[in-house]
Amino acid sequence: MNQVITCILALLTALNLSGCAAVQPPVAQQVSGTMEVHFIDVGQADSELIQCGDKAMLIDGGNVADSSLVVSYLSAQKIDHLDYVVCTHAHEDHVGGLSGPLNKFKVDHVLAPVTNYDSDAFRNFAKYTAAQGLDITVPSVGDNFSLGDASVEVMGPQKLYDETNNTSIVLKVTYGETSFLFPGDAERESEQDMLDAGCDLNATVLKVGHHGSDTSTTYPFLRAVAPSYAVISVGADNSYGHPAESTLSRLRDAEVTVYRTDLQGNIVAVSNGKQISFTTQKEKDVQTNPTESKTEITYIGNINSHVFHRDTCDALPAEKNQVWFESREAAIAAGYKACTRCKP
Ligand SMILES: [Zn+2]
Ligand SMILES: [Zn+2]
Numbered sequence: 136m137n138q139v140i141t142c143i144l145a146l147l148t149a150l151n152l153s154g155c156a157a158v159q160p161p162v163a164q165q166v167s168g169t170m171e172v173h174f175i176d177v178g179q180a181d182s183e184l185i186q187c188g189d190k191a192m193l194i195d196g197g198n199v200a201d202s203s204l205v206v207s208y209l210s211a212q213k214i215d216h217l218d219y220v221v222c223t224h225a226h227e228d229h230v231g232g233l234s235g236p237l238n239k240f241k242v243d244h245v246l247a248p249v250t251n252y253d254s255d256a257f258r259n260f261a262k263y264t265a266a267q268g269l270d271i272t273v274p275s276v277g278d279n280f281s282l283g284d285a286s287v288e289v290m291g292p293q294k295l296y297d298e299t300n301n302t303s304i305v306l307k308v309t310y311g312e313t314s315f316l317f318p319g320d321a322e323r324e325s326e327q328d329m330l331d332a333g334c335d336l337n338a339t340v341l342k343v344g345h346h347g348s349d350t351s352t353t354y355p356f357l358r359a360v361a362p363s364y365a366v367i368s369v370g371a372d373n374s375y376g377h378p379a380e381s382t383l384s385r386l387r388d389a390e391v392t393v394y395r396t397d398l399q400g401n402i403v404a405v406s407n408g409k410q411i412s413f414t415t416q417k418e419k420d421v422q423t424n425p426t427e428s429k430t431e432i433t434y435i436g437n438i439n440s441h442v443f444h445r446d447t448c449d450a451l452p453a454e455k456n457q458v459w460f461e462s463r464e465a466a467i468a469a470g471y472k473a474c475t476r477c478k479p
Pocket of ligand 1: 226
């Protein structure tokens with residue numbers, strides 16, 4: 136009889152009605168040694184190497200042009216074998232550079248949210264995966280696996296999305312009492328769906344979604360993750376304006392210590408299971424998230440409505456529709472009218 140009940144319980148657990156594995160409080164595992172997380176500077180792209188004991192996982196590989204850089208970086212870390220290679224989603228700045236590592240190192244498991252995507256970058260990734268004798272595994276929410284003493288859980292994507300960024304595989308890596316969340320380029324829809332599913336998103340370190348774009352790192356998501364540290368993988372002077380000032384501002388409000396690959400190069404986080412220490416390739420003390428915006432622009436106009444606002448107004452236009460003015464006078468001289476809400 137007891138066996139029947141155990142079976143039913145196991146079945147219910149397997150059905151995973153909440154849509155997320157981590158509804159039960161995470162059990163702090165005993166760890167020995169350290170786990171290293173390398174945020175490799177691949178410019179306007181993502182690539183992270185996680186090493187725990189003799190196990191290693193590579194999440195994304197930057198653009199096609201970063202492939203050999205990532206291979207040399209891994210070789211410098213004495214990597215000759217990757218237990219997991221993860222393509223968070225099919226955009227080139229994530230999957231492009233995975234071909235080199237897949238060609239060079241013995242790999243055990245390859246994860247991606249899709250098995251096909253119409254781009255040369257993805258076709259090459261699929262080709263080198265097949266050359267290893269492997270199939271691409273599409274993980275499900277709730278899947279988990281170990282990486283040495285670390286445990287890895289799949290938090291997203293919760294649904295099938297049309298928007299490729301939202302298809303990003305979202306992984307939480309827990310090591311002792313510390314944890315890292317890697318949301319790829321997941322945007323607000325995916326963030327909200329993980330919240331709605333009751334995922335335990337809380338993490339010590341957040342790899343900021345979508346290179347610090349305004350479309351990710353919403354307040355509710357940030358409150359749930361409640362990170363002490365955030366790392367933004369972003370290219371210097373990129374054409375997207377990443378990281379967005381609005382995202383930086385939310386991270387300031389949440390009192391998160393920010394690291395940035397555009398300013399600090401490669402960033403390495405080392406966890407001993409209780410605390411995390413960071414080392415950066417360059418400019419350790421650079422101001423990564425200054426309170427004042429660099430040029431002290433305080434008025435923001437909407438290029439469509441020709442209304443201007445204080446930068447603190449909650450009716451600011453979308454980033455692509457913004458024009459910034461250094462003074463009230465400059466905005467009026469340009470033919471803009473004051474917002475009736477924030478009364479600049
Ligand atoms: Zn993307
Ligand atoms: Zn991206």
